[in-house]
Amino acid sequence: MIDFDPSTFGLAHTYQKEDKDEINTLALPSAPQVIYRTLNGPTQINGGNKLNNFKHGTTTLGFVFKEGILLAVDSRASMGSFLSSEQVRKVIEINEYLLGTMAGGAADCQYWLAYLANHCRTYELKNGSKLSVAAASKFLQGILIGYRNSGLSMGCMIAGTDLSGQHLYYIDNDGMRLKGDIFSVGSGSTYAYGVLDNHYRFDLSVNEAVELAIRAIYHATHRDTASGGVVRVYHIHQNGWTKVHDGIDVVDLHYKFAQEKGLVGDGDEAKQRLF
Amino acid sequence: MSGIFEYNGGSIVGMKGKNCIAVACDRRFGQQMSTITTNYQKVFKIQDNILLALSGLNTDIHTFYALMEKEINLYNLKENRKMKPTTFANLVASALYERRFGPFFVTPIVAGLENGKPILATYDSIGCKSDLDDFQVGGTGGNYIYGACEAFFKPDMSPEELEEVIGQSLVSGCDRDALSGWGGVVYVLTEQKITVKILKTKQT
Numbered sequence: 155m156i157d158f159d160p161s162t163f164g165l166a167h168t169y170q171k172e173d174k175d176e177i178n179t180l181a182l183p184s185a186p187q188v189i190y191r192t193l194n195g196p197t198q199i200n201g202g203n204k205l206n207n208f209k210h211g212t213t214t215l216g217f218v219f220k221e222g223i224l225l226a227v228d229s230r231a232s233m234g235s236f237l238s239s240e241q242v243r244k245v246i247e248i249n250e251y252l253l254g255t256m257a258g259g260a261a262d263c264q265y266w267l268a269y270l271a272n273h274c275r276t277y278e279l280k281n282g283s284k285l286s287v288a289a290a291s292k293f294l295q296g297i298l299i300g301y302r303n304s305g306l307s308m309g310c311m312i313a314g315t316d317l318s319g320q321h322l323y324y325i326d327n328d329g330m331r332l333k334g335d336i337f338s339v340g341s342g343s344t345y346a347y348g349v350l351d352n353h354y355r356f357d358l359s360v361n362e363a364v365e366l367a368i369r370a371i372y373h374a375t376h377r378d379t380a381s382g383g384v385v386r387v388y389h390i391h392q393n394g395w396t397k398v399h400d401g402i403d404v405v406d407l408h409y410k411f412a413q414e415k416g417l418v419g420d421g422d423e424a425k426q427r428l429f
Numbered sequence: 430m431s432g433i434f435e436y437n438g439g440s441i442v443g444m445k446g447k448n449c450i451a452v453a454c455d456r457r458f459g460q461q462m463s464t465i466t467t468n469y470q471k472v473f474k475i476q477d478n479i480l481l482a483l484s485g486l487n488t489d490i491h492t493f494y495a496l497m498e499k500e501i502n503l504y505n506l507k508e509n510r511k512m513k514p515t516t517f518a519n520l521v522a523s524a525l526y527e528r529r530f531g532p533f534f535v536t537p538i539v540a541g542l543e544n545g546k547p548i549l550a551t552y553d554s555i556g557c558k559s560d561l562d563d564f565q566v567g568g569t570g571g572n573y574i575y576g577a578c579e580a581f582f583k584p585d586m587s588p589e590e591l592e593e594v595i596g597q598s599l600v601s602g603c604d605r606d607a608l609s610g611w612g613g614v615v616y617v618l619t620e621q622k623i624t625v626k627i628l629k630t631k632q633t
């Protein structure tokens with residue numbers, strides 16, 4: 155039996171009481187016992203743990219424009235140079251009005267975004283109104299600062315809609331939280347920024363924005379080895395979010411874009427000798 | 430992705446057929462996670478009946494090929510005859526061992542036809558020759574290509590079949606390796622000619 159003590163519904167008690175509330179507890183991982191914490195750099199846990207050094211092998215991007223927010227991601231997961239999957243879902247549907255993108259350690263992103271989803275729902279039930287994007291992203295930042303230097307690897311974007319409009323935040327494992335209009339995260343982000351910065355305008359139409367996002371992800375997948383698979387695109391507007399594209403194969407995109415330029419797309423534009 | 434053999438990435442495979450032999454390579458030239466070009470040459474014609482495929486550090490691929498070209502040209506001038514594939518296979522082994530304590534970071538595959546019989550030799554970076562197998566692989570995607578080769582290979586294939594099988598093995602293998610791919614080329618060597626085919630692969 156759970157007792158609903160009215161005092162627990164007050165905002166001031168929300169965070170405190172949550173741990174003791176049995177129905178909605180997700181186990182919080184406890185930080186390792188012996189940690190040599192430094193201000194910068196990776197933590198040496200029990201003499202150094204090389205397994206904690208995941209790289210952000212992916213390309214994700216998001217930008218704000220007049221029709222809301224567009225998020226686009228690739229779908230490749232790699233373990234070093236081994237491609238473990240080409241079908242990963244890197245946009246996590248936190249709830250009907252909030253989306254999170256995944257970059258870095260997949261387990262870290264999946265777990266903590268699910269934890270955030272849990273928190274948002276509990277807040278909604280206790281307070282009768284939805285958590286704002288600013289507050290949700292701040293909550294996640296708070297958690298990540300607590301685990302700073304323990305080796306979590308996350309570079310995610312929180313995007314959503316609330317009463318004050320559509321907002322995009324970038325959160326990472328160092329505890330950074332940035333509000334912005336254009337972000338790209340991951341090893342392929344440099345390539346995506348190049349394309350995005352070239353053609354971005356605030357007054358893009360939805361179709362133009364989707365086209366731009368797809369092109370940016372495609373260019374990143376072509377140059378970056380850790381990005382590839384398919385492109386998934388989501389649009390956030392005042393009524394929540396819509397999945398615009400569930401998976402466009404970047405291989406098809408490559409040959410389509412090459413054809414648009416009048417090329418074949420097999421790397422032989424310069425008619426290289428094959429011998 | 431550390432390691433000098435993983436710096437540039439790339440994969441090669443060689444396969445024997447009936448009186449023919451094929452080698453295939455990917456076309457990527459990269460620096461760690463970044464791809465620079467998608468048309469880098471990794472298979473070289475040493476002679477009308479000898480092909481040399483190289484994988485590993487790209488600078489050494491280029492240098493080792495130049496060294497082998499020099500050797501075969503000098504041989505032709507001095508001996509006034511063509512070099513036999515088995516002789517060339519041996520030459521590669523000694524050239525690699527010559528640099529035993531400062532090796533070329535390459536894993537070569539030599540493919541040739543001697544009196545109609547296919548010759549396939551592969552080496553580690555210091556010249557250990559292995560020439561008894563029906564197919565051999567090299568490079569960062571090598572292990573993944575092995576799996577596909579084992580599944581698709583059968584002995585005594587015709588040149589057309591061989592081209593298809595080696596192409597498929599290369600592509601499936603490179604699809605699992607982040608550092609190989611971005612195109613593929615298949616070279617089939619028969620008594621009459623060398624056919625070159627560019628494969629349409631994932632460019633990602």
